[in-house]
Amino acid sequence: MAPNHSPFEGFSATITGISLFDYMQLIMMTHKNKIIEIRSGKHLGVIQIQNGKVVFAKSSDGKTGKDSFFEMMSWENGTFKEIHFEKNLNKNVIDLGNLLLEAAEYIDNKKLNQEKEFIKESIEDAFETPKEFGESLDFDLIKPDATSLDGLDDNEN
Numbered sequence: 686m687a688p689n690h691s692p693f694e695g696f697s698a699t700i701t702g703i704s705l706f707d708y709m710q711l712i713m714m715t716h717k718n719k720i721i722e723i724r725s726g727k728h729l730g731v732i733q734i735q736n737g738k739v740v741f742a743k744s745s746d747g748k749t750g751k752d753s754f755f756e757m758m759s760w761e762n763g764t765f766k767e768i769h770f771e772k773n774l775n776k777n778v779i780d781l782g783n784l785l786l787e788a789a790e791y792i793d794n795k796k797l798n799q800e801k802e803f804i805k806e807s808i809e810d811a812f813e814t815p816k817e818f819g820e821s822l823d824f825d826l827i828k829p830d831a832t833s834l835d836g837l838d839d840n841e842n
Contacts, residue, residue, distance in 0.1 A: 705765055706758055706792075710785060713737045720770045725763030732757065733773070738780040740773075750777040754784065755791040 712719055716737035723730045730744035730753060742754035
């Protein structure tokens with residue numbers, strides 16, 4: 686059997702259906718040293734973990750440190766792989782052990798803000814004046830007048 690000259694020890698695998706969040710949780714819980722390349726659409730990022738703590742994060746959108754880490758953790762799909770890099774990257778993250786919890790909060794807030802923006806845009810679209818009515822709509826044309834309400838009595842069944 687030929688010796689394995691790979692910089693990685695143990696098994697290697699291609700796994701589908703696992704979130705980056707879950708993978709990071711595993712790496713952190715087992716106190717591993719890893720450099721991970723993450724891709725999502727046109728976005729690219731790198732995270733370095735030493736002894737289970739994130740020490741470096743940078744993404745192609747120009748973000749670094751915690752901001753970059755949180756943003757990458759919010760990417761909903763893509764690929765990630767471990768990469769071999771001989772030297773350590775310059776530390777730009779201080780991980781006190783609750784970074785994944787902070788990332789989860791960031792993801793929740795980002796989703797909430799996206800939902801709020803969607804609702805706001807939907808409401809604005811719903812109340813936008815249709816072009817066939819022209820620039821402005823005279824609401825007096827559609828407001829009932831007093832005579833159209835004659836004969837309606839709140840006390841009648």
